[in-house]
Amino acid sequence: MSANDNQMSDKDFKEIKEKESDELVLNCRKPEGELGEKMIQRMNKSHENLAQWGVSHLNVCEDDDILDIGCGGGVNVKRFAGMTNGKVYGIDYSETSVKESEKYNKEEIEKGQVKILQGSVSELPFDDESFDIVSGFETIYFWPDLLNDFKEIHRVLKKDGAIFICNEERKDEGLEERMGNRIELLDMTILSEDELGEMLAEAGFKDVTTFTNTKTTYLCAIGRKE
Numbered sequence: 001m002s003a004n005d006n007q008m009s010d011k012d013f014k015e016i017k018e019k020e021s022d023e024l025v026l027n028c029r030k031p032e033g034e035l036g037e038k039m040i041q042r043m044n045k046s047h048e049n050l051a052q053w054g055v056s057h058l059n060v061c062e063d064d065d066i067l068d069i070g071c072g073g074g075v076n077v078k079r080f081a082g083m084t085n086g087k088v089y090g091i092d093y094s095e096t097s098v099k100e101s102e103k104y105n106k107e108e109i110e111k112g113q114v115k116i117l118q119g120s121v122s123e124l125p126f127d128d129e130s131f132d133i134v135s136g137f138e139t140i141y142f143w144p145d146l147l148n149d150f151k152e153i154h155r156v157l158k159k160d161g162a163i164f165i166c167n168e169e170r171k172d173e174g175l176e177e178r179m180g181n182r183i184e185l186l187d188m189t190i191l192s193e194d195e196l197g198e199m200l201a202e203a204g205f206k207d208v209t210t211f212t213n214t215k216t217t218y219l220c221a222i223g224r225k226e
Helices: 010-026 033-046 048-055 075-081 095-104 106-111 146-156 175-179 182-186 193-202
Strands: 066-069 088-092 114-118 131-137 157-167 206-212 219-224
Touching: 033 048, 033 095, 048 075, 048 131, 048 157, 066 075, 075 088, 075 095, 075 106, 075 114, 075 131, 088 095, 095 106, 095 114, 106 114, 131 146, 146 157, 146 193, 157 193, 175 182, 193 206, 193 219
Parallel strands: 066 088, 066 131, 088 114, 131 157
Antiparallel strands: 157 219, 206 219
């Protein structure tokens, strides 16, 4: 037996690395296990510039009650908890994300200001007109039924409440080149600026405003409930 018989071939190594890479990418959609924890930690850092840019367009009042959907590692839950004296909820369908978000917001949870729940955007566990702001950072790509999910957000918003959507990616001529096979692998829905605005309006939101960053592909949108 040659020395190479017990060694991994270049082809085998490449296949394993590709599999690991795909598994890591899939954890963007629904973080699970150790890989999910790593992905959450990575996203907490990599999305910070996007979040700061997006929130700069949002008016948060001192007593606003806020819901962050797809809360991931809980960075934006903590951000909002520092901007309002109201209640801040985070919800995510990933058990791993819920646990990580609870750890990240431990102090705010103990104070009674923050609560993290596991659940789906399609069936939010809240009464009608519960929140002043409902946000979604880097998450609508993965929602099962965007139009109806936006309508569900409309239901839980108070009168004059705001939906706030913040995306790192938007549909344009360079999208496929930037994203490669990730759109298909993750079954992502990526909207253009016009598509996002039109869908929010169709869901019942008024005064929809969209913002883009000319130096990046960032896109955010804000709509009001009458």
